[in-house]
Amino acid sequence: MALIKWEVLLPKKFGDKIPVLFILLELIIEIVFELYVVFPTLYEPFSQSYNIHLAVGLFLFFNFIGNYYLSIVTDLTSGPNVLPSVLKPDWSYCPSCTLNTPPRSSHCFVCNKCILKRDHHCVYTGKCVGHNNQRYYMMMLIYLALGALYANYLNIEFTYEMLNSLDWKVVITFFAPVIGWIFGFTQSLSFLTCLQCSTCVVCLMLSLAMIYYHLALILRGQTTREWRKGIRGYNRGWRLNLLDVFGSRWYLIWFSPWVSSPLPGDGIHFVKRDKSLENVKDM
Template sequence: MIIRKKIWPRTIGDLLSMIFVLVIVPLMYWFGLWIVLPALYKDDILPYTLHFVLGNFIMFNIVGNFTYTVLCDTSTKRRIVPVSTATVADGWRLCATCECLSPPRSWHCNTCDTCILKRDHHCVFTGCCVGHHNHRYFVMFLWYLFLGAAYAFSYGSFFIWTRTSFEFPMSVIKMVFPVAIFFFGFDSSIDQFYLLLYVVSAVGTLYTAVLCIYHFNLILRGVVGNESNKKDFTYDMGWKDNVREVFGERWYLAWLLPYIKSQLPHDGISWHYLCSKKD
């Protein structure tokens, strides 16, 4: 893996979004494994241990896939083809900003200020573009975020509603405006803080579920965001080959841990190979 030289977010929006992730994920980890689980399984060692191991496995994958997504250089900088010697083929474009030829499926990102190989989109939560070399890690980051949020929400439901009495309409107000209620001092109790984290887990579950459905659907159809908008399915090789293009030759193991090596079958440049193979 080639590491990006500039890994810090370049815009205020990216910076704030990344800070949010870096704060809320550890908080949810602490809430789920150090507050909720001991309260639910204080007398049952075996289920507590199993859930504790599972929770750490999810957290390990969130951190690992996030790190790889941010660090991985998926730009065309290391693969620039000089304009004077390049043979322009179908899909190649001259990028006026980078002053080089960009291969098919590559687009320039104004935020990252470079062309990205097989660019899917710019992610504000990681502060970088998702492209050919870090697509796998980004999707797995999303997947384990969803698992973690759903896990925290399901067990948080038992925890919250066994220690909090429902009083209409105040309980509804506390759930709809948990941040305002807590930080403006209307209710700064620890229970309100737990309720705040519980609501965040509920919203996070829904949000990451939608993102997972969207991005897995793109992968199965063999397209990236720009191609999906244009209804361009030129590189659709069938679901299994499409999955292999993102997760590599060992796609059946790549979802377990980000540290499992899985060689990509394509270099992210010569896409005419896939087209000829498809024909």
């Protein structure tokens, strides 16, 4: 397996470095918080419940971090495919790359390359989302939401265990821990505990909103860029649109980001709504 260079992994723009650092730091803080604060309160170390919850947590973490990693290191360009020297309909010329680029691709000035079926540049990965990595990006979001949901479940159990009552003040503390702390509903919980529980609530809401937004576009066969420009020519029906992103073995990608799921398209040629395949002779 080829070694990945640091310059591929690290974000190029300063504006991306802060969100990437925040995501990774928050992930480490969350793991330490659950393992050393929440787990010992709820479960006897290495009991059956402890081991089951540890396995669930590790599975969610492995899938999140694996998809995050692959969405960063995957090559998003046309790679070894030779692009034609004659400009075809729907193709465009990129003066930065000095190449004719396929429909749906566009140049990213942060990544400094033309990205196939470019969706958007993500500040939380420091890379673009496009044809070759959209599956990893979406699975990363899904596992972020599942991880946050699971952390919230543990945190609610933890809060209940600490406060041992269920009145309206406790309910507020469950769902908005920092507000509960500010109004003094939770003297037995520290500010840092409340802050970490609140971060998990915010993380769940944000990840669900992002999944909703991107899934709605995927089902319509649109990229974020096409949605902004009102381009609607590539909708093949929701089933084929989903296969275009998640691949032919979509039912297996839930187990591991390293499960192969070949994409039906190459990111260069697209079937438009009128079913006419663009035939381009490579020159």
